[in-house]
Amino acid sequence: MQLTYPKAPSNGVQTLRPALQAALQTQGFGVNRQFAAAAPAKISLSEAYRGYSLSLDDLSNGKGLKEAKVGDWHYMVFADGVTIADAQLADVRGHVEFASLNHGTLAAATVDALKLAEQSPQLHGKSVELRVLFISALHVVAIWLHAAGEDVLIPIEPTPKELAVTQLYSEAALLAQLKPAADQARQRFDSDTSGLLGS
Known part of the structure; x- marks a missing residue:
């Protein structure tokens, strides 16, 4: 498997x-x-790669990765070859600005997901662009390996284990698995009269 990156x-x-x-x-x-x-x-630092996001509405309405919104630039931060953080830059009015430094499990989980992908016969010899997908309303984060005509997704922490385990999914398989939880969350938002949900 060969990783490619967008123009940083x-x-x-x-x-x-x-x-x-x-x-x-x-x-x-x-x-x-x-x-x-x-x-x-x-x-x-690693090469830069992009974050993308899908909303509850996107999932409930059957939208897929083509409709994912482009987000921040991500860089894995290494010290002595070990991942220690995920650094993010945001596009602000035509230039990039420092956005955040994530000391949680995101960077290490990304490396683990890439090791899993490396061992997969499905991706052997293929060239894929590294991306990361966020579905914040469900606390889902997935490494997104994008190739022409094929997308592979690997859920990573903090994705709840009851929603998806860390393995390779096709776009259709992962989104189908997440749709019931998305519909349920959507109903909760729609029936909320307190105005506090989502704030």
């Missing part, structure tokens, strides 16, 4: 560098000791 913002790495250096100097991340202990000289 030309100043993406330069935009991220000061934010990463500031975060390393803070040393306030008890959640991620690897990040707090990382030496700036040992930090490296």
Whole structure:
């Protein structure tokens, strides 16, 4: 399997560098000791890839990946070859700005999903673009391997295990599995009169 990447913002790495250096100097991340202990000289970044999102309405209305909205740029942050964070840049009025640094499981889960994909005979010898799909209303995150005529999705943490286990899915299989939960959530939103849901 060969990973490809979209054309990244030309100043993406330069935009991220000061934010990463500031975060390393803070040393306030008890959640991620690897990040707090990382030496700036040992930090490296993956190629940039895009985040995409589908809403509850999209799922309930049977929309698929073609309708997914393009979101932030993502970079995996490595220290000594180990993934320690996911850094994000947002497109703001024609240029990129630092958006966030995720110290949770996203980066490590991405690497694990790619290892799983590497071992799959289904993807052997294929060229796929790395993407990440978010369905926030259901807490679903999936690595999206996009190829001409084929899309493979691998749900990763924090996706609830009762919605999808970490394995390779076709677009149709994963979206069909998520649709009942999406419809249920949609009904809850529609029947809510308090105005508090979704806020």
